[in-house]
Amino acid sequence: MVASSRNVHPKILKQFQHLLGSIQLAVPLLVAIIGVLVGATFYESQVGSPTVQNLIYKSHWFGALMFLLAVNLSVSALSRYPWRGPRKIGFALTHFGLVVLIAGSAAVIHISTEGMLLVRTDQGANRLVRVEGELLDFVGPEGQEQQFNLFIKPDNTVSPSQAGDLELLRYGENVITTTNFVEQGEVANSAVKLQLQSDRMNQTLERWLAVAPASYSEVSVGPATLQVQQAQSEAELKAMLAAPPKAGDIPKFGTLLLDSGKTIDVEQSQGQLIELPGGADMVITQVWPDFRLNSDNRPETASEQFNNPVLQVALRDGEKEARWFVFAEGGFEPVKTTVAGEPLDAKALGLANLSYEVQPQPLEDYFRVVIAPDGSRFYAANSSKGFKSGPFEAGEAVTPGWADFRISLADSLDHAVINREVVEVPEDEGLQGEPALLVQTPDGSQQWLPWGEATTLSDADGDYYASFSAQMLELPFGVKLEDFIVERNEGSESVAMWTSQIRLDDAQAGPQESRRVWMNHPTWYQGWKIAQASWNPGDLNQSTLQVKREPWWVTGLTWLGSLMVVVGTAVIFYGRSAMKNLKAALPEEKDEAVSAEAAAVPSAQAKGLDAPLSV
Amino acid sequence: MVRAIAMKFLKFLIGFTLGLMLLVLPLSQFQAGPLAPLQSLAVQIDGRKKPLDTVALETVQKLHGSASYKQADGSKLDYLQTYFALAFNDRDWNNEPFLLFSYRPLKEEVGFNPEQKYFSFQELLSSKSLSQVINRAHAREIAGEDLFRLEREALSIEDRATLLYRTVGDNSLPLVPHPSDAKGTWVTIENAAELYPPETAADLMALEQQVQQGYRFGAAHLDYVGQLGGKLKQSLAELSPMVYPSDATLQREVFYNHFHPFGKAWMIFGLGFLVMLASLWFKPLELYGSAIGLAAAGLTTEAYGFILRMQIADRPPVTNMYESVIWVSFGVIALALIFELTSDKARYYLLSASPVAVVCLLLADRLPVVLDPSIAPLVPVLRDNFWLSIHVPTITLGYAAFALAMGLGHVSLGHYLFANPANPTVKKRLQTLSQFNYRTLQVGVLLLTTGVILGGIWAHFSWGRFWGWDPKETWALIALLCYLVPLHGRLVGWIGNFGINVAAVVSFNAVLMAWYGVNFVLGTGLHSYGFGTGDSQLIVAAVVVADLAIVALTALRHRSRKPSGQPLIIEEVTLSEEAIQAMASEAQ
Numbered sequence A: 001m002v003a004s005s006r007n008v009h010p011k012i013l014k015q016f017q018h019l020l021g022s023i024q025l026a027v028p029l030l031v032a033i034i035g036v037l038v039g040a041t042f043y044e045s046q047v048g049s050p051t052v053q054n055l056i057y058k059s060h061w062f063g064a065l066m067f068l069l070a071v072n073l074s075v076s077a078l079s080r081y082p083w084r085g086p087r088k089i090g091f092a093l094t095h096f097g098l099v100v101l102i103a104g105s106a107a108v109i110h111i112s113t114e115g116m117l118l119v120r121t122d123q124g125a126n127r128l129v130r131v132e133g134e135l136l137d138f139v140g141p142e143g144q145e146q147q148f149n150l151f152i153k154p155d156n157t158v159s160p161s162q163a164g165d166l167e168l169l170r171y172g173e174n175v176i177t178t179t180n181f182v183e184q185g186e187v188a189n190s191a192v193k194l195q196l197q198s199d200r201m202n203q204t205l206e207r208w209l210a211v212a213p214a215s216y217s218e219v220s221v222g223p224a225t226l227q228v229q230q231a232q233s234e235a236e237l238k239a240m241l242a243a244p245p246k247a248g249d250i251p252k253f254g255t256l257l258l259d260s261g262k263t264i265d266v267e268q269s270q271g272q273l274i275e276l277p278g279g280a281d282m283v284i285t286q287v288w289p290d291f292r293l294n295s296d297n298r299p300e301t302a303s304e305q306f307n308n309p310v311l312q313v314a315l316r317d318g319e320k321e322a323r324w325f326v327f328a329e330g331g332f333e334p335v336k337t338t339v340a341g342e343p344l345d346a347k348a349l350g351l352a353n354l355s356y357e358v359q360p361q362p363l364e365d366y367f368r369v370v371i372a373p374d375g376s377r378f379y380a381a382n383s384s385k386g387f388k389s390g391p392f393e394a395g396e397a398v399t400p401g402w403a404d405f406r407i408s409l410a411d412s413l414d415h416a417v418i419n420r421e422v423v424e425v426p427e428d429e430g431l432q433g434e435p436a437l438l439v440q441t442p443d444g445s446q447q448w449l450p451w452g453e454a455t456t457l458s459d460a461d462g463d464y465y466a467s468f469s470a471q472m473l474e475l476p477f478g479v480k481l482e483d484f485i486v487e488r489n490e491g492s493e494s495v496a497m498w499t500s501q502i503r504l505d506d507a508q509a510g511p512q513e514s515r516r517v518w519m520n521h522p523t524w525y526q527g528w529k530i531a532q533a534s535w536n537p538g539d540l541n542q543s544t545l546q547v548k549r550e551p552w553w554v555t556g557l558t559w560l561g562s563l564m565v566v567v568g569t570a571v572i573f574y575g576r577s578a579m580k581n582l583k584a585a586l587p588e589e590k591d592e593a594v595s596a597e598a599a600a601v602p603s604a605q606a607k608g609l610d611a612p613l614s615v
Numbered sequence B: 001m002v003r004a005i006a007m008k009f010l011k012f013l014i015g016f017t018l019g020l021m022l023l024v025l026p027l028s029q030f031q032a033g034p035l036a037p038l039q040s041l042a043v044q045i046d047g048r049k050k051p052l053d054t055v056a057l058e059t060v061q062k063l064h065g066s067a068s069y070k071q072a073d074g075s076k077l078d079y080l081q082t083y084f085a086l087a088f089n090d091r092d093w094n095n096e097p098f099l100l101f102s103y104r105p106l107k108e109e110v111g112f113n114p115e116q117k118y119f120s121f122q123e124l125l126s127s128k129s130l131s132q133v134i135n136r137a138h139a140r141e142i143a144g145e146d147l148f149r150l151e152r153e154a155l156s157i158e159d160r161a162t163l164l165y166r167t168v169g170d171n172s173l174p175l176v177p178h179p180s181d182a183k184g185t186w187v188t189i190e191n192a193a194e195l196y197p198p199e200t201a202a203d204l205m206a207l208e209q210q211v212q213q214g215y216r217f218g219a220a221h222l223d224y225v226g227q228l229g230g231k232l233k234q235s236l237a238e239l240s241p242m243v244y245p246s247d248a249t250l251q252r253e254v255f256y257n258h259f260h261p262f263g264k265a266w267m268i269f270g271l272g273f274l275v276m277l278a279s280l281w282f283k284p285l286e287l288y289g290s291a292i293g294l295a296a297a298g299l300t301t302e303a304y305g306f307i308l309r310m311q312i313a314d315r316p317p318v319t320n321m322y323e324s325v326i327w328v329s330f331g332v333i334a335l336a337l338i339f340e341l342t343s344d345k346a347r348y349y350l351l352s353a354s355p356v357a358v359v360c361l362l363l364a365d366r367l368p369v370v371l372d373p374s375i376a377p378l379v380p381v382l383r384d385n386f387w388l389s390i391h392v393p394t395i396t397l398g399y400a401a402f403a404l405a406m407g408l409g410h411v412s413l414g415h416y417l418f419a420n421p422a423n424p425t426v427k428k429r430l431q432t433l434s435q436f437n438y439r440t441l442q443v444g445v446l447l448l449t450t451g452v453i454l455g456g457i458w459a460h461f462s463w464g465r466f467w468g469w470d471p472k473e474t475w476a477l478i479a480l481l482c483y484l485v486p487l488h489g490r491l492v493g494w495i496g497n498f499g500i501n502v503a504a505v506v507s508f509n510a511v512l513m514a515w516y517g518v519n520f521v522l523g524t525g526l527h528s529y530g531f532g533t534g535d536s537q538l539i540v541a542a543v544v545v546a547d548l549a550i551v552a553l554t555a556l557r558h559r560s561r562k563p564s565g566q567p568l569i570i571e572e573v574t575l576s577e578e579a580i581q582a583m584a585s586e587a588q
Helices: A002-020 A022-045 A049-057 A058-080 A083-110 A234-241 A552-585 A587-600 B003-023 B052-064 B079-087 B105-108 B121-126 B128-142 B149-167 B200-215 B219-241 B247-259 B260-283 B286-312 B320-342 B348-366 B384-419 B424-462 B471-492 B497-506 B508-524 B539-561 B568-588
Strands: A113-120 A126-139 A145-152 A167-182 A190-199 A203-210 A218-221 A224-230 A254-258 A261-265 A272-275 A281-288 A291-293 A299-301 A310-317 A320-327 A335-340 A355-357 A366-371 A377-384 A386-391 A406-413 A415-424 A434-440 A446-450 A454-460 A462-490 A495-505 A511-518 A523-525 A528-535 A542-549 B042-043 B048-051 B069-070 B076-077
Touching: A002 A022, A002 A234, A022 A058, A022 B471, A058 A310, A113 A462, A126 A167, A145 B568, A167 A190, A167 A203, A167 A406, A167 A446, A167 B048, A203 A218, A203 A224, A234 A366, A234 A377, A272 A291, A281 A299, A281 A542, A291 B247, A320 A355, A320 B076, A355 B508, A377 A406, A377 B105, A415 A434, A415 A446, A434 A462, A434 B471, A446 A454, A446 A462, A462 A528, A462 A542, A495 A552, A511 A523, A511 A528, A542 B048, B003 B260, B003 B286, B042 B052, B048 B052, B048 B247, B052 B069, B052 B079, B052 B247, B076 B079, B079 B149, B105 B128, B105 B149, B121 B149, B128 B149, B149 B539, B200 B219, B247 B260, B247 B286, B260 B286, B260 B348, B286 B320, B286 B348, B320 B348, B320 B384, B348 B384, B348 B424, B384 B424, B384 B471, B384 B497, B384 B508, B384 B539, B424 B471, B424 B497, B471 B497, B471 B508, B497 B508, B497 B539, B508 B539
Parallel strands: A224 A366
Antiparallel strands: A113 A126, A113 A542, A126 A145, A126 A462, A167 A415, A167 A434, A190 A203, A190 A406, A218 A224, A254 A261, A254 A355, A272 A281, A281 A310, A291 A299, A310 A320, A320 A335, A366 A377, A377 A386, A434 A446, A454 A462, A462 A495, A495 A511, A523 A528, A528 A542, B042 B048, B069 B076
């Protein structure tokens, strides 16, 4: 028994080895690879490259297929040892070369690090590289941090589907955080849910307002503002329900306050001569509602909003002339510049405490819910059609005068607590959400984990602090885009070349280095290759660079394999005839060579055909 | 001996000269017309400076789908005459049936006569149903949806109508050079005052008006118009002699347009094919040398064409689909000639190569809408002359070798289909043909392997990885595997001569897919700069299916002839198995 099994065993092994290196295996294997590749390219035109890369080219089964091919190639080349004569040398070179090439290509795909680095001319150096794929990072109740690289499949399932204790159920492309209020609090806090309805615009809006938190006490809805206010006393209630001052009552451009207590309406007196004590005078020359200095250090206004009002006055006292900048915000002293003569004596001119004040304009369109001290509700509404106020009861609609909008009380709470919920909505509903991951914790509860936002997932055994975000990689140096140069084809808008002028900031290496990177011309820095990847035609301050690190031996493998395959193929096909010609050139060896050839090749097989048959 | 060689050379020379004679006919192509000075006016358009002649050719080809215009009275205008007729607005172009409209389903959809090929601007403009289709197409385009073929065709009709509208009475060509910057933007004569003193601009404007006036006076005054044109060109060139292209440069391109090398090469190859066929049938005539001479003449013509194109474009010869198709025709003949010269009167290499080359050149010449022959600036990623000039030509030469094998395969399959392979003469010929095929496949495998690997090395620099399974890469690999499988299958005797010929024909479809299909059928991936917009897919698919049907028919016929229960080619199978046995024992 034992003896016979010993006899069978090597035979089977030998047969198996023979099969592994045989053409009988190679041909079906190649046919299978062809089939997979054809399918993959057509599938790719449907679902896009990243999916196919992940599902097919980077999959284990495809790797296994390639591995089997490599085994087949190796065994077939080994079985022809010793490699004597041009054909066998060529055969070994080609087949081993292919093995090296497969190994090298696999290493390129699996070992190298690659990502995109977004740099801008108007921002500092960036060292965070965006790597393809998403990252799940969490700390479980045990306090151990875990990280997982995720890939989102086209059907929105996630690979892997299990990350530690967490089950990754699904990826949602459009998930929004909704906010509402629930009656759970111990502290009194009024909240109302308003419904705005317009038949003409066929629109219905619902908005929650709450006294606390403050950010929910006022909400803008288009040009109108919704407010809720809590009155602590009857007087306050009255003030809150009073009609607003008329728009013209408060000077739009503010007032200038002199030492004498005199106020000057800036808008009214701009450009006019304002007389000062001692025969001096002053003119308001300019006003900047939202003052800033531009890149030439000249004053300009950033907007028409009165965010940072500044005015300029020209002063004259005999021969003395000066120009002052007066600030409304921040409590700065005026900036004084002497234009001619001696500096002015501010005190003598009654300008020692010159100040500039701008009061905000009253709201024009608002709807204010006021909670009386006894808890009853009132409203005050203002619009271009006028002001109105009164009690605000459930079931009664108020028409504030904005088109045909009616406002009614949809819900009200007295001890409101804010409650945020993450829900998935279809994209065509017009609600702009963000991607999120649906996660199930060990106790079976499911929660959405919004993209790029650290979130606490509560579980019976304790909380998970998790974040679902882009996979980033930090470079050991920073890259700053100094300039982005776009060359166009002459006389046209089409692009001839774009070039990134970058600066490499490396604290360890010392001085900064400037480099230029453009298509087909990458730069290398400390083993990292930086290449121009793409650009944004709409924003020429921005450039996307591809950053890659590949071990030198990986590059070496692919190049070595390439050389072996090309040389090997040439040797298989033409090595023998080249040798023949070479020998023919040496007269004394000629006869021998020809007879050797004749013996090796059946005479019926003419040149060309002889090649494969004698392999 | 010397005499025989002299005879051979004389015959070659006869063929070569005959081929070159075809080039110079008709002689009128070398006679400069009266408007010749206008032809070489430089225009800065679509990212480069080109002579007005090229602008005229490209415009007329786009509008009319052909380089000449046959008028209602039967007389023919060449592209330059047509262009001047348009630019000087010498007739009612609104009602001239000039615009190409060839897509039948769209004509039927909008209620036009499907037999009519050319339509007037007025007809197109007044068709409500056509404008509906166009509007729908625009709406879908804005919504980011994929367009149906009907809509894409409607948009191309709209483009043509817009181009006609722009061209008629056109004086918006940037003819005035930038005063100092070689790459600076040129302006029209009307706007010359933006770059030059007002009096200079006024002089130019006056000259331009004189040219227009003169043209309106009619054919008798064309010489005068030509003189004025010459004066205009001289004044323009003198404005900025450093920026204005040299006369030699402009004339070179004008010559290239008129010489039309690739349009003539196919005729020479066609004649060479006929002479080679005659040499096969009438052996006593000994026409072989002349056939080779003709092929060499055609190849010389193409080489000259490529040199001109490279000089004009200042870049390697193969950068787009049009150039690759021409390059394959060049490669096919070049390889066939090398094989012919290294074997003894093989004949079949050239016989198989010529039809392939003729088809390639005809497609390139007759389908300017699908294979755009215009010379345009390259996209940034291709701007690397070193890699562009070694990777692409190598790959496409590989395609050419496989195209030659495909041609040889067809000749062999023709024998299987129409002759009796059992007949000793036929059998011998088939044996020879299969050898030829095998040698050609070797060259193809070596070139394509090298080309793919060179592409990998370029990709390593340009995209940062050697291999990334981009569709174009993948399909080049698939094509290679499609040849390696039958070549290996032959080693174990799974297929024989017949099989290798079938493989040479069938596997070429993988080359077709890698070459054309990735760009026109799949339309994804990093090689998108080559992607096409034309709609040739159905025609190509029909040709492929028809060809496969012929292969299947031949296979059926071959099977029915084969004695039952025996392998296809007994002799070879036994031989190769013996060889393998010997191998195996040697390995132990």
